[in-house]
Amino acid sequence: MASQKRKKSLFTWMLVLGCLAVRNTQAAHHSHDFHFTAIGTARSLLNLIVISSVDDVQLCYYNKQNQQVVMKAAWMYQALGANEIEQKHKKLISLEKSFHWAFKNLIKNETNGEKNHTLQVFVDCELDKDIQVSSQFQFALDGEDFCQMDEQLGRWVAMKPEAKRFKPLWDSALWNRLVKHYIQEDCIDIMKKILQYSSMRENVPPxxxxxxxxxxxxxxxxxxxxxxxxxxxxxxxxxxxxxxxxxxxxxxxxxxxxxxxxxxxxxxxxxxxxxxxxxxxxxxxxxxxxxxxxxxVPGKPSMERPWVTVLSIMAVIILALSCVGAFITWKKRKTAALQQKNVGEQQAFCILFMANSPLRHAANHQ
Incomplete structure (x- = not known):
């Protein structure tokens, strides 16, 4: 009997732990995106800004001016580790050369070699319950879509006529291998490391x-x-x-x-x-x-009738006026009584003064 109870208790605990494990592994939908913004001319790369975000929360930032990877939260250094961050730092510095090459080839036919241009790259990957569900790789030049990777078609699509001359590069096995490697290593794997680190953000109900x-x-x-x-x-x-x-x-x-x-x-x-x-x-x-x-949804708020509101205001005004009137009447009465008292005191003083006056004594003597 005792053995059966122990087995039942063990089964209950295993069931509870199993439910907790399932809940912990059933992660919700997550996304990791990179925004690359490069400014340059046909001759030089002026600046490169890289922003990385997970679930729309900015995590790290890179700027060509100081060539430093800045983590927005201190725990990110622990989540990725010093070696991982150093490797990403070297990749970003090396990436500056790639953007410089891109500017030279994108606008090589331009007569004004000193004109500034903006090249943007957007990379995004999404997970649902730890399974990759989609990824994006898009290019834009001077604010207009240039080309993008179409997952459904399995190939790159030119958004502008000028982009078609890069088709041999996009169709090459080396380019596609580099893109897939980047999405897996820098987007998917990094996001998984971040999400596994409990200090990122505890789950909170709405x-x-x-x-x-x-x-x-x-x-x-x-x-x-x-x-x-x-x-x-x-x-x-x-x-x-x-x-x-x-x-x-x-x-x-x-x-x-x-x-x-x-x-x-x-x-x-x-x-x-x-x-x-x-x-x-x-x-x-x-x-x-x-x-x-x-x-x-709460019910319709009750509306007081206008005449009730008017009467309430009038009652308050009448009460206030009554209080003011009572105070004025009391003040007048008090002032009148004080004046009457002063007059009586003055009369008494005059009578007393006249009774003791030297003139009166002189008249009586005569």
Whole structure:
């Protein structure tokens, strides 16, 4: 019997640990992106700025002017290690030569060799439950799309006619091998190391507020705001009477970062004039919520009748005037009594003075 109890207890603990392990390994959607911005001429590279972000949180920064890799958080040095950071530093310095070569070949036919140009490269990779789901590699020259890698087609696509002359380079096995290696090593592998480091950001459930605005013309607008949550992936939608649907004009702010490495999202539903806005709830789905959470829309705020408000104001005014009038009356009475008292004292003084006056004594003597 005791043995069966121990087995049952062991099975329970194994089940609990298994659930915790599953929850920890079921990471939400994550993205890692690099922004390269190079400024140069046909003769020289003037500047190169590189910004790396995970889940829209900026992690590190590189500038050609000082050739230093700056980590935005101290724990990043521990997450990547000194050797890894030094290797990335050397790669970035070497990358300056690649951008210099790119400027010379992109604008080599330009007559004005001193004219400044801007070359931008955007690299992005995404993970869902530790599985790579997509990646992007795009080039832009002077603010216009130049070329990009099309994952579905499995080849590079020229966005401008000038880009077609680089087709032999893009189709080469060496170029494609370098691109795949960069995405795997510098984008995917680095992101995994960062996400495994617990100090990056603890998972936080969203703080949800739901409100409504009733316009004078009768239109009702509903607001659902989720803030302070991490990781970034979240779903918000409206339901009425327990069923999803579309009842008006919907809009969204998009998931945006906060200053503390968390995120916020707001969705808005503008209802038609005939809809009183009752029975609506905002449904929130996030990895830190065990089940989808529902947040009901508050009812229409009660409006006091105008005459009640007017009477209340009048009562306050009358009470204030009564208090002022009572004070003035009391002040007048007190002033009058004081004046009467002073007159009596003056009369008494005069009578006493006349009774003891030397003139009176002289008249009596005569």
């Amino acid at each position: 703080d949800v507020t739901v409100s409504r605005h009733d316009a004078p013309d009768g239109r009702v607008t509903l607001f659902c705001r989720a803030s302070g949550f991490y990781p970034r992936s979240i779903m918000l939608h409206w339901e009425r009477d327990g069923a999803p649907g579309v009842w008006g004009q919907e809009s969204s702010s998009g998931t945006l970062p906060n200053g503390n490495a968390t995120f916020y999202l707001q969705i808005i539903l503008e209802l038609p004039p005939s809809d009183p806005g009752t029975g609506y709830v905002c449904v929130v789905e996030h990895s830190e919520l065990q089940t989808p959470a529902t947040f009901p």
